[in-house]
Amino acid sequence: MTQVREGLRPARPGWLSVNLVVSTVVLLAVACLVALSVLTARLPAPAQLVDPAPLWLIAVFFVLAALAEVIYVPVRHADSWEELAFVEVVVIWAVLVLSPLTAIVTCLLGFAFTAAIMRRPLVKSLFNLGAYAIAAVGLMITYYMLDSGADIFSVRSVLALVVAALLFAGLNLVLLSVILYAAGDVPPREFLQEQAGLSVGMAVGSVGVSTITLATLQYTPALTPFAALPAVALWYAYRASSSHAEARERSRWLVVLGQAVATPGEPEDVIPRAADALRRVYGADEYAVVLHSGLRFGSHEDWEPPSLMPREARTLGGDDLPPGWTAGVAVRLDDQSGGGVLALGSKQEPVWVTRNLPWARSWTLDDNDKPALVALTTAVGSSVRAGQTLTALTAETAKLQAVVDHATDGIAVVDADGALLLWSPAAARITGVSAPTGEALPEIVDRVVTVPSGPHGTELEYDRADGQSLSLHVTRVDVPGSAAASVITIRDMTRERRAERMKADFIATVSHELRTPITPIRGYADLLRRRWDRMSEEKRAQVLDTIEERANHLTRLVDDLLIAARASTETTLTVEMTQIDVVDVVNEAARAFPELDGRVSIEESAPLMVYADRTRVAQIVGNLVGNALKYTPADTPIEISFAPGDPIEVRVRDHGPGIAADEQERVFERFYRIEDPLTMRTGGSGLGLHISRELARAMGGDVRLISSPGEGSTFILQLRPEGN
Amino acid sequence: MATVLIVDDEPSVRDLIRDTLELEDHVVNEAVDGPSALEALRADELPDLVVLDIMMPGMSGLDVLTELRGQPTTKELPVILLTAMSDDATTWAGWSAGANVFLPKPFDPGALLDWIDRVLEGGGEMEPTL
Missing domain, CATH: 1.10.287.130 (Signal transduction histidine kinase, dimerisation/phosphotransfer (DHp) domain)
Structure with a gap:
């Protein structure tokens, strides 16, 4: 017979809860007992019943029931436990000998007594008693209905008993599957499939043990002790079933442990998962981990772990046990993974009655299992170490990636065969060639990655696709023995x-x-x-x-x-600002160029007063007109016009070759010359336009340029108007 | 008395050389840039010596000298290079192009006359000094 002993967990969300199942089972049990009391009066009673039973006989069955609850084989289902006990044998005996209500009540009292002295939780005890009551009522009614009522050892009677016992086992199994499902971790169908064969064997075996014992008692009392042999066989069957269930659970949690170990991570992540999986692999109730770093996991409370040798697995006892634990085994964690101690064990309190029974002790670990536990713990340590290495590697990689992504110089890396491993964003930006794919490298990439190695680098001239001519300084450093055989940096030296x-x-x-x-x-x-x-x-x-x-x-x-x-x-040039007529200043400045006769036309204008330095305005106009003279053919006109407003503008327009758009700002730069100094067509320092703009800005104005190649240029002097 | 062709885009420098040479009874011709100098030197009657400025618009004196040294008729024509750029690269470029004398501006008119005399006397290869 089976029952739930321990490990019930809080009900999963939803209507199906442990409390609901237990309540329902208890109510059903009460209903079944009431129904039994009504029905058995109408059914023919078997001939062998001792009714009314003497008190000593009732006491014998009470003791047998209590003992049947003590002698069991625990079978694990996830975190819940099923007990394989001899309850069915006692129930069948009671059914065959005692009147229905006497039999059931006596057995239930015996079971309840054992539950009480073994301090089993009330919910579990209620469920077990309710399930026994329901199954026993089913057994009894079935047996009474099918039995002939004559000879207890007749074929019909034995068959009736077998059918009744199967019903007993079936009802018990179904109720157990429901409560395990409500507890949250065992699917009912899977459980029923696994346990059906065992339950049938248990039922038939219980009938055999019961009837043979009774037959022996009746006909050959001297041979009665031998009737226990089938019970021994049944016991071993229980043990085999238990081992099978243990192996199944262990395999399942070894897979989980494997997954935990195979997924490197931080100690805070890996160790709890792996330790919990280890706990389940070895069927322990608790785990505790204390690392040298101060981290603690599991039910450690204030545990100070003992000092262990490397690869030692020590059975704990006394003060070495974590507080509240009744049994445990500790293993030393690999020092390279941070060091510490892992313990598996139980807080279950063995009761005095069963304290010395080998099957009733709280959790233990067989010595044969210790090497495997050490090996698995070492694997956990390796996983933690791998996780820490991976974390460090990830951080380091992130730093390197940031350097590569945000460096202003381009970076390329090639392997020993010359294959391109890296082409940084800056390399792509500088060259205008994005990260190359495929076998053939673009021409500039090939030139870059094949420069000779050396500390001084190589200068490369490169015409980018957008038309810009670049001066690149490429340095190659070989790193023998590394996957990155050569690291190449690309610096855009065009501006320099x-x-x-x-x-x-x-x-x-x-x-x-x-x-x-x-x-x-x-x-x-x-x-x-x-x-x-x-x-x-x-x-x-x-x-x-x-x-x-x-x-x-x-x-x-x-x-x-x-x-x-x-x-x-200096921040600003010194200028002497006064109100001046810019028309007058322009006419005076133009007269300083006698060669302008016939080429220049100055727009007639009313006086335009500006707030400026007269000498500097004349100098600027002289520069602009002089520039127009130098850069335009002798037969082309130069037109000077005025535009009132704010700012007031003086425009000097020529019909020379014009200036390309990308040169228009640069002609105002200091030291900038479009022409080769050896062959430049015009004299002068090249500072004229730069000085003109600086002076105009010092006066609150500016010099701007409008030009198109082939259409001449217009230089515009902007000045602040009068009174502004 | 020698015939000297002065090639310089700067009028005041041309005037100075002309006045210096004419006061010593030399005959002076002038060209204002490289192309007009080459044109003058394609004539049948070559000058005895050319005083050639390097920095000129359009065509540099170095280009003119290279052109002259490439022509059979002017291959041996004595040339005194004048330049306001006396950096090593320009000096070396002048010697490489085949100048007989490399004279940096501003120059002493007396020194110019001395060099002209030495070149015309056939002793005028000045050792390059960098």
Whole structure:
């Protein structure tokens, strides 16, 4: 016979709860007993009944029932336990010997007595008693209906008993499946399929044991002890069933443990899952883990674990047990996984009656199982260590990924065979070639990854698809023995190289512009000193005019350089602001260019008062007109116009070659020259437009450019109007 | 007395060289840029010497000199290079192109006359100094 002993868990959500099942079973049991009392009066009683039974006989059955509850084989179903006991044998004996109500009540009292002294929870005891009552009433009514009532050992009577016992086992099994399902972890169909064969065997075996014992008592009392042999066989059948169930559960939880171990993670994640799976593998009720790091899991409470040797599994006792535990085994956790102790055990309290019975002890671990427990615990430690390594690796990878993703320099990595392993976002941005796929590498990628290794790097010139010419500095570092055989960095040096060229061009230009006027000044001074007497008066005057004009030119050039230098170091240039008529200033500045006669047209305009520095406005206009003169063919007109408003604009328009869009801002840059200094068509320092814009901005205005290649350029001087 | 072709885009420098040479009775011709200099040197009558500026619009003096050294008629024509750029790269480029003398601006007119005399006397290969 089976019953639920322990492990019932809180009911799962839904209408089916443990309490509902137990309540229903108890009510049904009461109803069955009432029905039995009514029905048995109308059914023919078997001839062998002892009715009324003497008190000693009732006492014997009470004791037998109580003992039948004590001698059992526990069978695990998930976290619930089924007990295989000799209850059925006692019930059948009672049914065959005692009157119905006497038999059932005596057995139930015996069972209840055992439940009480073994301190079984009330809910479980009520369920077991209710299930016994229902099944026993079913057995009794069936037997009374099918039995002939004559000879207890007749075929009909034995068959009736077998059918009744099968019904007893079936009812008990169904009720058990319902309560296990309500407890939440055993599917009814699976349970019924697994247990049906065993229940049939138990029922038939119980009938055999019962009838043989009675027959032996009646006909050969001396052989009665041998009647116990079938009971021994039944006992071993129970044990085999128990082992089977144990193996099944162990396999199931080994799979769960395997999954927990195979999924590396943080100790907080892996250890509780693995320890719980280990607990279930070994059928323990509790687990506790205490790590050296201070982490604790399971029912550890304030447990101070004992000191264990590596790979030692020690059965705990006394003060070594975690508080509240009655039995346990501790295993040392691998130091590399953080170190600590894992314990499995139970809090179940053995009662005095069964304290020394081997099958009734609280949880134990066979010595043969300890090596496996050590090995599995080592696997848990390895999983934790792998998890920690993976976590560190993930963090490290994230850092490296951030470096690769956000570095301003491009990064490429190739393996020993030259296959591209990495092409960073910056590499794609710089080259305009996204991460290559497939065998053939784009031309620039191939050039980059095949540069020679060395600390100084290689300069690559590259025309990007968008038309930009780039100067790349590519450095390759070989890492022998690494999967990343070579690490290549790509730095876009275009701006730096351009700045270097601009600087070199500026030095060349300024050198040329300063030395050129000095040449006639110094040369003519030397000539006058050495050949004064051979030079005519007219020639001497002409030479002195040249010296003066070149000296003035040099002065203006030095002024420009000083303004440019101040503009780069001071927040604003110093200007003397007054109200001036810009129309008048423009006309005066234009008259300084005699070659403008016939080419220039200045729009007639009423005076336009601006708030500005007169000298600087004239200088800017001179620069703009001078630029127009230099860069336009001699037969093309230059038009100067005015636009009132805020700001007031002076527009100098030429019909020269125009300036490309990407050059239009750069012509205002300091040191910037479009032309090669060796062959540039125009003189000057190249600072004119830069200085003009800086001066205009110092006066609160600006210089802007509107231009298209082939359509000439318009430079616009913007100034603040009067009173603003 | 020698015939000298001055090639420089800067009028005041051309005037200085012209005045310097004419005071010493040399005959002076002028060109304002590279193409006009090459045009003048394609004539039947070549000058005895060319004073050539490097930085000129459109065509540099180095380009002009390279062109001259590529022509059989002007291959040996003495050339004094003038330049306001005296950096190493430009100096080396001047010597590489085949200049007889490399004279940085501003120059001393007396030194120019000395070099002209030395070149015309056939001793005028100036050792490159960098």
